[in-house]
Amino acid sequence: MKNNAEAYWKANVSLIVKLLVIWFVVPFLGGIVFADALNSIQLGGYPLGFWIAQQGSIYLFVVLIFYYAKKMAELDDQYGGGE
Amino acid sequence: MSLQMLTYIVVGFTFALYIGIAIWARAGSTKEFYVAGGGIHPVSNGMATAADWMSAASFISMAGLIGFSYQGYGGSVFLLGWTGGYVLLAMCLAPYLRKFGKFTVPEFVGDRYYSNAARIVAVICLIIASVTYVIGQMKGIGVAFSRFLETSYETGLTAGMVIVFIYAVLGDMKGITYTQIAQYVVLIFAYTIPAIFISLNLTGNPFPQLGLGSTLADGTYVLDKLNQTVTELGFAEYTTSTRGSTLNMFVYTLSLMIGTAGLPHVIIRFFTVPSVKDARRSAGWALVFIAILYTTAPAVAAMARLNLMDTIEPTPGNYLAYDERPQWFKNWEKTGLLKYEDKNGDGLIQYSADKATNEMVKVDNDILVLANPEIAKLPNWVIALVAAGGLAAALSTAAGLLLAISSAISHDLLKGVIRPDISEKGELQASRIAMAFTVLLAGYLGFNPPDFAEGTVALAFGLAASSIFPVLMLGIFYKRMNTQGAIAGMLAGIGVTLFYVFQHKGIMFIKSTAFLGDMSPNWFLGIEPNAFGAVGALVNFAVAIAVAKMTAEPPKEIQDLVDDIRSPHGAGSAVAH
Numbered sequence: 001m002k003n004n005a006e007a008y009w010k011a012n013v014s015l016i017v018k019l020l021v022i023w024f025v026v027p028f029l030g031g032i033v034f035a036d037a038l039n040s041i042q043l044g045g046y047p048l049g050f051w052i053a054q055q056g057s058i059y060l061f062v063v064l065i066f067y068y069a070k071k072m073a074e075l076d077d078q079y080g081g082g083e
Numbered sequence: 084m085s086l087q088m089l090t091y092i093v094v095g096f097t098f099a100l101y102i103g104i105a106i107w108a109r110a111g112s113t114k115e116f117y118v119a120g121g122g123i124h125p126v127s128n129g130m131a132t133a134a135d136w137m138s139a140a141s142f143i144s145m146a147g148l149i150g151f152s153y154q155g156y157g158g159s160v161f162l163l164g165w166t167g168g169y170v171l172l173a174m175c176l177a178p179y180l181r182k183f184g185k186f187t188v189p190e191f192v193g194d195r196y197y198s199n200a201a202r203i204v205a206v207i208c209l210i211i212a213s214v215t216y217v218i219g220q221m222k223g224i225g226v227a228f229s230r231f232l233e234t235s236y237e238t239g240l241t242a243g244m245v246i247v248f249i250y251a252v253l254g255d256m257k258g259i260t261y262t263q264i265a266q267y268v269v270l271i272f273a274y275t276i277p278a279i280f281i282s283l284n285l286t287g288n289p290f291p292q293l294g295l296g297s298t299l300a301d302g303t304y305v306l307d308k309l310n311q312t313v314t315e316l317g318f319a320e321y322t323t324s325t326r327g328s329t330l331n332m333f334v335y336t337l338s339l340m341i342g343t344a345g346l347p348h349v350i351i352r353f354f355t356v357p358s359v360k361d362a363r364r365s366a367g368w369a370l371v372f373i374a375i376l377y378t379t380a381p382a383v384a385a386m387a388r389l390n391l392m393d394t395i396e397p398t399p400g401n402y403l404a405y406d407e408r409p410q411w412f413k414n415w416e417k418t419g420l421l422k423y424e425d426k427n428g429d430g431l432i433q434y435s436a437d438k439a440t441n442e443m444v445k446v447d448n449d450i451l452v453l454a455n456p457e458i459a460k461l462p463n464w465v466i467a468l469v470a471a472g473g474l475a476a477a478l479s480t481a482a483g484l485l486l487a488i489s490s491a492i493s494h495d496l497l498k499g500v501i502r503p504d505i506s507e508k509g510e511l512q513a514s515r516i517a518m519a520f521t522v523l524l525a526g527y528l529g530f531n532p533p534d535f536a537e538g539t540v541a542l543a544f545g546l547a548a549s550s551i552f553p554v555l556m557l558g559i560f561y562k563r564m565n566t567q568g569a570i571a572g573m574l575a576g577i578g579v580t581l582f583y584v585f586q587h588k589g590i591m592f593i594k595s596t597a598f599l600g601d602m603s604p605n606w607f608l609g610i611e612p613n614a615f616g617a618v619g620a621l622v623n624f625a626v627a628i629a630v631a632k633m634t635a636e637p638p639k640e641i642q643d644l645v646d647d648i649r650s651p652h653g654a655g656s657a658v659a660h
Contacts, residue, residue, distance in 0.1 A: 045304030
């Protein structure tokens with residue numbers, strides 16, 4: 001049981017780390033640090049860096065949370081039938 | 084029917100609806116009072132969280148901040164910061180705190196760090212962060228009322244206080260949850276309908292999110308046209324002007340994200356869902372509902388700015404005569420939030436980036452969203468709806484904050500520390516009294532100079548980021564964290580944040596006590612005080628971990644408690660101890 005709980009927690013933490021890397025890279029690097037460079041690419045009337053900072057990242061955040069919730073629900077089942 | 088009459092009817096109807104719901108759903112027990120009995124559906128909770136979160140700042144001020152003060156791209160810090168925090172909340176805090184299953188944030192801190200001292204420090208952080216936040220809501224209510232009742236800001240604020248007061252006496256988590264759902268519906272319609280109209284007018288695309296990337300009637304892209312117009316007037320280019328340095332924008336965004344995840348009135352919303360799974364999903368739904376407004380806001384900001392400049396200067400060099408100014412211009416002049424000064428005496432309105440010749444001497448950020456439908460010449464019922472939406476946003480957030488404050492006082496201080504033997508009824512009464520006093524305090528502070536109210540928002544996010552978020556996250560993810568580490572970390576985090584903010588803005592925001600001395604503003608790597616919360620959080624993490632390593636590890640039962648909150652098994656509904 002103890003090992004089971006530990007494995008569950010490890011799987012959770014590694015999932016969080018993976019998703020937080022995406023959470024960091026897209027808005028902070030794409031939307032801020034390298035925004036100027038990306039602005040040379042146009043997305044319709046949007047410069048790409050500007051779009052990531054004012055639109056794209058927000059959509060990404062929603063996807064990240066639902067993906068996490070779905071993966072965790074699977075982990076919950078895998079490690080002992082949820083609640 | 085006159086606009087004012089229509090506004091009274093729409094606003095009056097929505098208020099009657101909120102109060103009706105609050106009475107219908109009144110709580111009977113402490114569990115219903117604090118966490119709505121723990122039986123709220125995750126989608127409903129998501130909607131209530133969205134209303135709880137989206138305040139007067141999001142609804143009334145944000146588009147204006149993006150479009151004017153932060154000159155376009157710089158405003159991304161709010162869009163990113165105030166949404167990205169939900170990812171942290173969903174993965175790092177909400178599920179485990181839900182599993183813990185108590186009523187308040189300081190209660191978790193007190194139990195996890197087996198210390199009343201830690202609990203009291205958490206209560207103090209919570210109260211300062213939440214009270215400063217309430218002041219912003221009061222200001223928003225004052226602005227909305229003053230325009231739509233055509234009174235001064237002070238009268239508007241007083242009217243707002245009376246309504247929040249009635250609301251507070253009725254308020255509890257169960258009632259507030261259902262009212263917030265109604266308020267979300269009102270505010271999201273009020274925000275998106277004018278945006279859809281304006282996007283259609285300008286670009287022919289009904290989705291503002293797409294309209295902002297589309298072309299105007301003359302075939303140029305909205306953003307290209309805007310860039311051209313603002314640079315001609317001497318302003319920075321809309322799509323690229325950063326707020327301070329790139330590093331400042333980076334840290335500012337991170338501070339708002341961490342601060343968002345650490346705000347207690349948002350965290351406690353996740354105590355109301357039935358299970359840990361629901362807490363995770365509910366955070367996703369909350370962000371969906373928030374994103375509808377947050378992806379619309381940049382379009383509102385850009386299009387409103389374009390419309391405003393088009394009104395003042397229809398074609399280059401051809402200025403609007405002051406005598407021919409439209410009705411909305413006159414209406415907003417009455418509130419003092421819009422000011423014109425004929426510097427060159429030609430009777431025309433010249434708007435430019437040059438302070439010496441600019442005649443639009445004041446365009447308050449807060450009027451952009453409220454005046455937007457009038458500027459775009461939308462029908463009166465849309466204008467009335469926007470007024471109701473602004474008030475819904477301010478009221479729903481004020482209610483959530485007041486509940487967080489009063490439960491910290493009645494549940495953590497009174498029941499938890501001072502008088503553990505208090506009856507359930509006594510605790511509820513104490514909570515309602517605490518709420519009433521908080522309304523008075525916030526109203527009083529709302530009357531103080533406006534720069535006070537503005538400065539406090541930085542403090543609210545700074546404190547939440549530098550104290551509450553790290554202590555909660557370490558409590559869950561770092562089993563070795565003990566009392567000494569937690570308290571030292573919180574004090575260090577708050578300490579550096581307060582120091583930096585007060586150094587710039589004066590002790591308790593009294594301007595004359597600012598102690599920058601020979602130092603230049605934003606001396607720390609060019610980071611402005613509003614953006615300092617992330618630095619405070621880093622200091623908190625570092626100090627807490629260092630101190631915890633040097634002191635004894637927490638007792639066995641606490642380590643077991645951490646194991647328990649990490650596992651979703653057996654999460655009952657929230658209980659009092």
